[in-house]
Amino acid sequence: MEKLTGTLALAIAERDGKSVPANTYFQGALKVMRPQYLDDSGQVVYFILNPGGGYVGGDVYKIDVTLADNAELLLTTQSATKVYETPNNEVRQETEITLGKNSLLEFISDPVIAYEKARYVQQQVVHMDKTASLFYSEMITPGWAREQDGFRYEQLLLKNQVYMDGKLAVIDAFRLTPADGVLHDIGMLESFSHVGSLLVVTPSIDETFVHDFQEVLKQEFADLRFGISLLNVYGFSARILANSTQELEQFIDFCHRYVRQHCFEKSPLLLRKY
Incomplete structure (x- = not known):
């Protein structure tokens, strides 16, 4: 049995219109802050911490996250995930998420910062009921390198799979290997240095919603390169290219606010982290 550097298990239940922790367990270099309620909707908010730095x-x-029927959770990180040099073995993070009927998970991740000679593999599997909703975001930014060009990490692989009612509905894999020499080619990062991804699955999204939302984004973020794809199930995925973390954060925050208002019927939340 492999030794885990950090493990986190979080189960959320719904009681009398309020989402509450049913089980919380963490060990090693992962932990969560105390549950918070940032509005009167009953949705619980947790911040993931890495004490190791x-x-x-x-x-x-x-990481294992389970939402019972009707439970609502906003899960976010307290700071960026910094991946340092990995001379022998890669860093791996595996996340499994289970979403019950009419549950809602909003998972807002801070950037993954990959430093020189870093290798990082992130695998996430979501099992969700067809009535559940998911908003997930991730960002990748280049870390410090001796040559100061920001692209000296060896490999980043981020893979997401979504199963709906037991059937594979979405698979998204994103792999960056600067040594291949194609990082700035068309279809990769091109002239940009930062990349973000969104995955939104909820019953209220259809082709009309995605078309209208794309037009709104074109007006708001004319200087960024992004694309939105309608999923085979109700929802969309998006990829964003930018030249700073702030640009990605602004884009994702705008999308989060828009989806919360138009799909989840919730007010925006201010996540104070710094």
């Missing part, structure tokens, strides 16, 4: 070679992290 960063990921190093050979680290293995496992």
Whole structure:
């Protein structure tokens, strides 16, 4: 049995219109802050912490999140995930998410910052009921390198799979290997240095919603390169290219606010982290 650097298990239940922790367990270099309620909707908010300050070679992290029927959780990180040099073994993080009927998970991740000679593999599997809703975001930014060009990490692989009612509905894999020499080619990062991804699955999204939302984004973010794809199930995925973390954060925050208002019927939340 492999040794885990950090493990986190979080189960949320719904009681009398309020989402509450049913089980919370963490060990090693992962933990969560106390539950918070930032509005009167009953949705619970948790911040994930890494007391170790960063990921190093050979680290293995496992996260398990379960939402019971009608439970609502906003899960976010307290700071960026810093992946340092991994001379021998890659860093791996595996996340498994289970969403019950009419549940809602909003998972807002801070950037993954990959430093020189870093190798990082992130795998996430979501099992959700067809009535559940998911908003998930992730960002990748280049970390410090001796040559100061920001692209000296060895490999980043981020893979997401979504199963709906037991059937594979969405698979999205994103792999960056600067040594291949194609990082700035068309279809990759091109002239940009930062990349973000969104995955939104909820019954209220259809082709009309995605078309209208895309037009709104074109007006708001004319200087960014982004694309939105309608999923085979109700929802969409998006990829965003930018040249700063702030640009990505602004784009994702705008999308989060828009989806919360138009799909989840919730007011915007201000997540104070700094």
